[in-house]
Amino acid sequence: MHRDQEFDVVVVGGGPGGSTVSTLVAMQGHRVLLLEKEEFPRYQIGESLLPSTVHGICKLLGVEEELKKAAFMPKRGGTFRWGSSPEPWTFSFSVSSAFSGPTSLAYQVERMKFDQILLDNARAKGVDVREKSPVADVVEEDGQVRGVVYRDAEGVRHEVRSRFVVDASGNKSRIQSRIGGTRHYSDFFKNIALFGYFEGGKRLPAPNSGNILCAAFDSGWFWYIPLTDELTSVGAVLRREALDRVQGDREKALLELIDECPLIAEYLSEARRVTSGPYGEVRVRKDYSYCQDTFWRPGMVLVGDAACFIDPVFSSGVHLATYSGLLAARSVNSVLNGDVEEAKSFEEYEARYRNEYARFHDFLVAFYDMHRDEDSYFWTAKKVINSSAPGLESFVELVGGGASREGGLVDAASYTERRRSEFRQFSELADRPAGEDGTDRDLFDSSLVQSVLEEGAKIQVHAALGAADDEGPMREGGLVPSADGMRWAACGY
Numbered sequence: 251m252h253r254d255q256e257f258d259v260v261v262v263g264g265g266p267g268g269s270t271v272s273t274l275v276a277m278q279g280h281r282v283l284l285l286e287k288e289e290f291p292r293y294q295i296g297e298s299l300l301p302s303t304v305h306g307i308c309k310l311l312g313v314e315e316e317l318k319k320a321a322f323m324p325k326r327g328g329t330f331r332w333g334s335s336p337e338p339w340t341f342s343f344s345v346s347s348a349f350s351g352p353t354s355l356a357y358q359v360e361r362m363k364f365d366q367i368l369l370d371n372a373r374a375k376g377v378d379v380r381e382k383s384p385v386a387d388v389v390e391e392d393g394q395v396r397g398v399v400y401r402d403a404e405g406v407r408h409e410v411r412s413r414f415v416v417d418a419s420g421n422k423s424r425i426q427s428r429i430g431g432t433r434h435y436s437d438f439f440k441n442i443a444l445f446g447y448f449e450g451g452k453r454l455p456a457p458n459s460g461n462i463l464c465a466a467f468d469s470g471w472f473w474y475i476p477l478t479d480e481l482t483s484v485g486a487v488l489r490r491e492a493l494d495r496v497q498g499d500r501e502k503a504l505l506e507l508i509d510e511c512p513l514i515a516e517y518l519s520e521a522r523r524v525t526s527g528p529y530g531e532v533r534v535r536k537d538y539s540y541c542q543d544t545f546w547r548p549g550m551v552l553v554g555d556a557a558c559f560i561d562p563v564f565s566s567g568v569h570l571a572t573y574s575g576l577l578a579a580r581s582v583n584s585v586l587n588g589d590v591e592e593a594k595s596f597e598e599y600e601a602r603y604r605n606e607y608a609r610f611h612d613f614l615v616a617f618y619d620m621h622r623d624e625d626s627y628f629w630t631a632k633k634v635i636n637s638s639a640p641g642l643e644s645f646v647e648l649v650g651g652g653a654s655r656e657g658g659l660v661d662a663a664s665y666t667e668r669r670r671s672e673f674r675q676f677s678e679l680a681d682r683p684a685g686e687d688g689t690d691r692d693l694f695d696s697s698l699v700q701s702v703l704e705e706g707a708k709i710q711v712h713a714a715l716g717a718a719d720d721e722g723p724m725r726e727g728g729l730v731p732s733a734d735g736m737r738w739a740a741c742g743y
């Protein structure tokens with residue numbers, strides 16, 4: 251066994267979560283090793299991205315130009331044949347002030363290309379990236395994780411030491427159990443996905459031709475994601491009872507399911523299934539909805555799918571992976587810089603990641619109730635994110651990945667302006683005597699109104715202090731992002 255040089259951080263896995271955390275730590279001058287089992291480009295599912303990833307995280311990583319050059323399919327929003335309404339309904343990211351102007355566009359990406367861009371960028375920003383290097387286990391000493399054991403491309407075993415190990419090796423992680431606790435599989439989202447690729451599928455009418463199309467049918471629902479003008483990713487998400495249907499000839503099962511869903515059958519009526527190359531296989535995924543009951547221990551942290559995943563319907567996976575990559579980078583950087591003690595730093599990580607996960611989880615449970623219409627879904631989103639904005643806007647803020655209200659993930663300028671204007675309106679109302687203009691004073695006792703008033707006050711104080719995050723700590727005694735967004739800081743008010 252070779253004893254390698256020491257690193258500050260070893261990151262396991264070069265998907266979006268691993269690339270994000272490794273780059274943001276290396277950009278602070280720390281020594282980072284990233285070990286990836288495969289040789290890139292490698293296939294991965296998860297092609298529909300959110301604006302928070304494209305304009306928030308990718309901007310922080312410095313790959314915005316690379317993404318533009320790659321000419322991925324622009325995604326303005328989503329079109330759903332879902333719930334009690336018989337007709338498809340469409341939302342656009344631009345209805346939310348969190349994503350105005352150019353930041354209201356996300357992308358549909360071929361993950362082989364997208365993940366390669368992020369991994370190459372990690373290398374360019376100083377990360378020591380080693381592909382074909384599967385990690386077998388972590389090294390532990392005195393209850394603390396101190397490094398990993400891996401095999402290199404020649405099959406030689408190495409032990410490498412580091413202050414932190416980040417497990418970003420996805421849902422099939424071999425080392426995630428070393429964090430302690432249990433991975434809890436969801437009783438509610440026990441679904442199976444069966445998916446393949448088609449050429450020549452139809453497109454929604456402009457300007458929505460790049461939208462994700464989701465269509466519910468008796469056995470579950472379909473995604474229909476336009477990746478290029480020619481290529482479409484098509485997948486059926488089925489209830490667990492349908493397991494038998496996917497166990498024989500997968501192509502036959504997929505084509506039969508398409509026939510059962512008139513909208514998708516119509517869109518694919520002139521299309522051919524891709525039968526060769528990385529898109530030629532019909533794939534199955536199951537057991538993908540789970541959450542680990544702890545996300546960190548001394549010396550080790552789980553990022554992205556290694557920690558949790560819910561369900562593909564709102565394309566939250568890459569958002570959760572990259573957002574948790576940012577949060578973990580802040581915690582690692584804070585400890586390495588000696589700013590914050592380890593437990594406090596990683597408690598902040600876990601609280602924020604769980605909070606974002608919970609928002610999507612709680613909303614998705616309600617969204618799977620097909621007896622409701624879209625207005626009822628929008629109202630649920632408003633409740634889940636505790637927003638003062640109208641229902642549709644709240645829904646888009648949530649499903650666009652902007653509900654954490656991190657300045658870095660949304661169009662911070664217009665978002666803050668809207669919050670200020672809401673604060674002014676509420677302040678004016680609060681100053682009026684009871685009953686004037688039919689105003690109900692009891693309204694001001696409600697927790698929602700109180701929280702908006704408090705929030706407005708926070709924004710004003712925070713803006714005066716010039717801090718980066720306009721929202722203050724997420725919880726009592728919690729930390730806030732530092733001015734450059736790369737570490738944690740104590741709250742200034």
Ligand code: FAD
Nearest residue numbers: 263265266267287296298385419420443554555562567568
């Ligand atoms: P991954 O992307 O899985 O990357 C992990 C990396 O670790 C891989 O490259 C792997 O090779 C490597 N690795 C594994 N083991 C080791 C090891 N021992 N040593 C070294 N390296 C290792 N998300 C979306 O955003 N949009 C979607 O439309 C979407 N659709 C989905 C559809 C389905 C059916 C499913 C199941 C998921 C979908 N997702 C979607 C979720 C998305 O696939 C994941 O959330 C996302 O890829 C997680 O990124 P990650 O970096 O955590 O892990």
